[in-house]
Amino acid sequence: MANPSFSTSRHPTAPDPWLAVNYALIFPGFGQLYSRYWWKGGSLVAIAIASIIYCIWSIFGAHGNTVHGFWAAGWLVVLYSFSILDAYRGTQANYGQRITVPQGRKDVWYAVFLSQVLPGLGHLYIQQAIPGGLWLLAGLLTAWLANQQPLLAPIPPAIWAFSCYHVYRNFPGQSRRTSTAIALLILGLFITRLVLGNTPNWIDQNFIQSIVPSESMLPTLQVGDRLFVRPSPRYIPQRGDIVVFEPPEALRAMLPPASQENLFVKRIIGKPSETVAVTGGQVLINEVALSEDYVRSPAAYEWGPATVPPNQYFVLGDNRNESGDSHVWGYLPAEQILGRGYKIYWPPDRIQPLPGGRSRP
Template sequence: MKATPKLLVGQRSQTSPWLAVNLSAALPGAGQMYDGAIARGLVIAIAHVGFVGFILWSIFAPGGNTLRGLLTLLPLLSLYLFNLWDSHHAAKRGVTLDEFSPLTYRSSDPWYPVFLSQVLPGLGHLFLQQAAMGAALLVIGILIAYLANFNPALLPLTTVIWAVGCGLVYRAAPARRRQWGWLALLLAAVIVTRFAVSSIPFVVPKFVVQCIVPSESMLPTLEVRDRIFVRPQPVDYTPAIGDIIVFSNPERTPPEQAGQLENLMVKRVVALPGQRVAVRLGQVWIDDTPLIEPFLSEPIRYQWGPETVPEGHLFVLGDNRNRSRDSHVWGFLPQPHVVGNAYKIYWPPQRVQPLANPNQASPALGAVIN
């Protein structure tokens, strides 16, 4: 029984270093697995998923630290760059950094121009001195990517253009033999990964709305220029007394535009439909019971009511009761105007905190508000 021959010094590996780089560029860790370094590839893949999960949790979760999440982008980027270099290194032992550099690399390896086309469609063709095709793909790719910022329906087209550019340049590059199976796998990974990443700016607003506080109506809870995350109102959302909600200003917003992200205000829910509310003796009374609000910094200096909150409406007040234009001025808030409940101050760093409902045991889970 013959032993498997070992590679001699200077003998080339049967794996392609730049195919490994392409795979790791599309799916971190995949290049290492292609090279046979399965354990290292899994560690790199899991580390990427862990970093991304921690970043998302830090930024969007009520208890997460936004600044810490943003700073974690640096080690994530470093890990991604190491992942590219390491995949090349694992396929070609003894490689130097100069050999890896796309600025100095000279090779007939068809996977190298594919890597350039992953960076920008057309770069690989320009490397092969196919100026017309390279310029066309570059212009079309950048133009469609720009237009997709305004029309999410174009997102699939941008990923397809990237994949087409990679496929065309692989076919155009000189090669002794083609690896069409690996190309198909790579193009599928490019499409899926790029579509997932490019969809983030359009998917996030479906789950969270970013707002800026410009007034003092919610002091001391919310300060001027606080940036808050708001969970858009789901169909089954039932406001609770103590919730901080964002809504379209009923004084400025016609009923047909209720709930849109214009003319927004932020206040606290004080009374629900069917409850009898009054303001007297410096505090709010609900059904003749005083409402305990430890977050207020001073007694209320006006009187209002009593009145019963009609069905489909809310009674809302600013925490800075004596300097807030709210339900005691313009009346009950129609619930269709509610955008959602604010659950976190995410910026500035020293103000990051969950916006907990004081009446509940746990914290409640680009527009300007008044």
């Protein structure tokens, strides 16, 4: 069988279609900028950035619509796909030509493209089975390890980038001189994959998701409402804030084992050093009636007066007579509070921001 022939370029000055595709894989519009379609490339980059910002704001912003954020994410997939296809076609004499795998001669940039998809594929394409298998194993193994340990997140992008560089440098007939094209490519690839790889960790660090487990916060929150919470060590709860917290010891002792790790949702009523009383269906703070327009019905129980200890809070559910809260199990220590619930992000018909700090004596 004849050995395959190899090609490193089409023409010294002509844009290479698979190099354009490689750039487009990094970010929409980069392939067009490489081919000197400045307006088209710049427009695609700007649209992609605006779409990403809108997507993030819609999903995580208090006033954003989560459904719109998902639509924006879908639009980004379409834009990304169009950018790749257009980057390839823009280098062809016939713009309508479909993307085709290089026939006959092996193509260096197609090998790099395969390595962008998965480390080692480019090496297998040029019949370097041992390096290809090693790169493939390294890519899959480090991706799995990074998923288990977030501190290892930079390693998989580095594996992907160096796999592309290695197949470029070891491509048969390829010049040993470092190319600006491959240098920019692996830099862009590393940065893009590092950002994408760290996105789940960034979300976990900056947002907590909580599901309302009971009817204790009716009518403000319904069973099954999904909330976004911003955890912050600098957060100081204010009266009226809807807070998500881990159960304190007194509440944990009242729960079945299966529910002891659940998160709970209540409203801040009394702050440290304030005197709280519940009498005649009203909440009194320092003997002044609290104005509350969110409760389902007035409390049918008596409690207090008592002074809230330092670094602790008195919390109640809006459905006063169906809520296991501070009038049942005591005060909520500040260290148990994860943050303020600021948005119902799901289901679609319930998406809305959650106000905070509205109650006042």
